[in-house]
Amino acid sequence: MIGYAWYVEMSIGLFLLIPFVNIALKEVFSRGWTDYLLATSLLITAIPPLVNRNGITLVPGFWMMTFPLTFYIIGATIRHYEPHLRKRWLGLLGALALLGIGPLSEGVLYKLTGGQISSSISGSYYSLINVSASSLLFMTLYDLRNFPKWLSKIFEFCALAAFETFLFSYLFDKLLYPFFISKFYITQAQFIAWFVPVTINVFLFSLMASYLYKKSVRIISLIVDHVKNRYIR
Numbered sequence: 001m002i003g004y005a006w007y008v009e010m011s012i013g014l015f016l017l018i019p020f021v022n023i024a025l026k027e028v029f030s031r032g033w034t035d036y037l038l039a040t041s042l043l044i045t046a047i048p049p050l051v052n053r054n055g056i057t058l059v060p061g062f063w064m065m066t067f068p069l070t071f072y073i074i075g076a077t078i079r080h081y082e083p084h085l086r087k088r089w090l091g092l093l094g095a096l097a098l099l100g101i102g103p104l105s106e107g108v109l110y111k112l113t114g115g116q117i118s119s120s121i122s123g124s125y126y127s128l129i130n131v132s133a134s135s136l137l138f139m140t141l142y143d144l145r146n147f148p149k150w151l152s153k154i155f156e157f158c159a160l161a162a163f164e165t166f167l168f169s170y171l172f173d174k175l176l177y178p179f180f181i182s183k184f185y186i187t188q189a190q191f192i193a194w195f196v197p198v199t200i201n202v203f204l205f206s207l208m209a210s211y212l213y214k215k216s217v218r219i220i221s222l223i224v225d226h227v228k229n230r231y232i233r
Helices: 006-031 034-045 064-081 088-112 128-141 149-160 162-184 188-231
Strands: none
Touching: 006 034, 006 064, 034 064, 064 128, 088 128, 149 162, 162 188
16 A cells, blocks of 8 residues: 555565575675676666666666665675775765766756756666765765764664654655645745655654554553463463
């Protein structure tokens, strides 16, 4: 029923494949074939959405939907080699610059063609530009030291509730977007200004619902255990 649930199906399949992927990665790392594996993964998943446009196929795009494996391979490579960015702020600026290429290119093209063409060179969130940006952002953040404890607690709380929050977000998308559109929509361009408050509200309501759900499940589980231990022999 949840429109975003393909992530769940993908995660289950990836989870089942991980033991075998790890065996293959161990062999790749030991033989020094990491660069070849990364290049191959990017060639079949990240490059096609960047260069295949307007019905013209320059790179085989059949394997694009195996992009979760590309992200996993990149993550495993970072974990194995533990690279460190000497200047984190440059890594962060680079990631943000790459992430800005997509909407910027789309806006420029839209203006130049008088609204006739709207196409981002990023292609999709697993195109080479976005894969590079997300990898750079992860490398900037993954080994931070002396992180404020209170901020770590917030991230930990959000991380532990991420799955339920993700699923609840579909419900609040369906509730909040129609409400804001009915109240504030005039044109698409003007409504873009509401993107930030709507997104933040969807996230906060989803996080709250996730917290209440997990608490409810915990309470029900305790009650069931109490009844089983006390009354069922």
